[in-house]
Amino acid sequence: MTRISMPTPSLNVAVSAKAFTSNLGGNTSYARSIYGQLEHLGVKPHLLTPPQPQWTGIRRKVLYTAAESFMWPRRSSCHDMDVLHYPTDTGALVPSVAPIVATVHGVEDAPVPGLKRSLWKKFWLARVRRLLKVADTVITVSRHSAMEIEAAFGYPSSRIHVIPHGVAHDRFHPDSSRDASVIGHLGLPERFVFYLGNLDPRKNAHLLAQAINDPLLASFDVQLVVAGGSFLGSEALERSLHADPRVKHLGQVPDEWVAPLMRAADAYVLPSAHEGFGMPVLEAMACGTPAIVSDRAALPEVAGDAGRVVSELTGCGIAKALHSVLADEDYAAEIAERGIERASRFTWEESAARHYEIFESVSQRR
Known part of the structure; x- marks a missing residue:
C-alpha cells in the first residue's frame, strides 16, 4: 500500500x-x-x-x-x-x-x-x-x-x-580527496593533534600544550594545531601558544576549514572540564579521526564507546592517552571506525x- x-x-x-x-x-x-x-x-x-x-x-x-x-x-x-x-x-x-x-x-x-x-x-x-x-x-x-x-x-x-x-554529514565525512585545495596553504605539520574550540580556560587547551611537549611523545614528532577564538581572560594563554614551537595557533578559522583540519589530524582532543554536549567530538568521529575526551560533564555521554576517555586531566595524563592512539595503528583504526558508526546516529x-x-x-x- x-x-x-x-x-x-x-x-x-x-x-x-x-x-x-x-x-x-x-x-x-x-x-x-x-x-x-x-x-x-x-x-x-x-x-x-x-x-x-x-x-x-x-x-x-x-x-x-x-x-x-x-x-x-x-x-x-x-x-x-x-x-x-x-x-x-x-x-x-x-x-x-x-x-x-x-x-x-x-x-x-x-x-x-x-x-x-x-x-x-x-x-x-x-x-x-x-x-x-x-x-x-x-x-x-x-x-x-x-x-x-x-x-x-x-x-x-x-x-x-x-x-x-x-552532525552535518555532507561536510563531516572521511573523504579527504578535496581537502588540499582548502587547507594546503596553511603549512600544517606532517603529523598533528587538533584542538577546535575557544580559549575558555575550562577547556584546558593549556594542558594539551603541555601534553604535546611531554617526553613521552617526543619520538612521534607530532605537533598541536589549535583553532579557536579568544575568551575573557585568555590573553596569557594565547601568548603562550604563539611562543611554543610545537604549537600552531590558527585563531578562529572559517567553517570550510574545520572538516579538512579534522580529517588531516592524527587525533582530535577535547580535554574540557565542562561541556554541555561537545559537538566537535562527533564531527571528528564522522571524519574518521580518533577522538580523545575528558571524562567530565556530557563528553563521555557523547563519545560513548567510540572515544578514548581521559580521567587524569593533566598534561601527563593527556600525553598517555595520545600515546595510546599514536603508538598503536590498529587501536587508532578501531576507535576511528567506531566513531564513524556512532556519529552516523546523530x-x-x-x-x-x-x-x-x-x-x-x-x-x-x-
Whole structure:
C-alpha cells in the first residue's frame, strides 16, 4: 500500500538572531543547523534583531540583552507568532505574549577565576534562572545537562526535553580527496593533534600544550594545531601558544576549514572540564579521526564507546592517552571506525523533527 505523506502545517517562530549574526561557537552551529532543517518542515523563522544596527561591540551586546529580556516578549508583532524561541541559554525576563521555548545547553557549577568572569557568570546564571521561570518548555542537549539544570535551578529534569545535536554529514565525512585545495596553504605539520574550540580556560587547551611537549611523545614528532577564538581572560594563554614551537595557533578559522583540519589530524582532543554536549567530538568521529575526551560533564555521554576517555586531566595524563592512539595503528583504526558508526546516529534532520514536535505542541497551548 502506498503511504501518502501529509503536508506539514506551517509554524511561525520568532527567534533571537544573536546566534545567527555572531559566532557563538557551538550555539551558532546549533541555531543555524536546526533552522536550516526546520524550514524544510514548514517552520517560518522570523529573526529578531534589536534597533540601531550600526552599533557594534559592547553597545550591541547591551542592546541584545535589553531586547531579548524585555522588548521582544511584549512586542505586539509576537501576537502573530506561534512560538518565541531563545536558542542560546538566555532570553526573556518577563512573560511573553507568545509561548516561549528556551534552549539551555548546560550549566557549569564550578567557580571561575577572576572578578570579571565571576561577575559575568553570576549575571548569566541569574538570566538563565529567570528564563526558566517564564518559559513554557525547555530543551537541552544531553542527559547530563538536564541533571545540571535540575541541580542548579531546581527545574525538574522530567520537564526538560533532551534533544542531542546532529552532525552535518555532507561536510563531516572521511573523504579527504578535496581537502588540499582548502587547507594546503596553511603549512600544517606532517603529523598533528587538533584542538577546535575557544580559549575558555575550562577547556584546558593549556594542558594539551603541555601534553604535546611531554617526553613521552617526543619520538612521534607530532605537533598541536589549535583553532579557536579568544575568551575573557585568555590573553596569557594565547601568548603562550604563539611562543611554543610545537604549537600552531590558527585563531578562529572559517567553517570550510574545520572538516579538512579534522580529517588531516592524527587525533582530535577535547580535554574540557565542562561541556554541555561537545559537538566537535562527533564531527571528528564522522571524519574518521580518533577522538580523545575528558571524562567530565556530557563528553563521555557523547563519545560513548567510540572515544578514548581521559580521567587524569593533566598534561601527563593527556600525553598517555595520545600515546595510546599514536603508538598503536590498529587501536587508532578501531576507535576511528567506531566513531564513524556512532556519529552516523546523530542527524540534524532527527533533531529538527523533535524540535518541530515541541514547537507544535507548545503553540497549541495558546
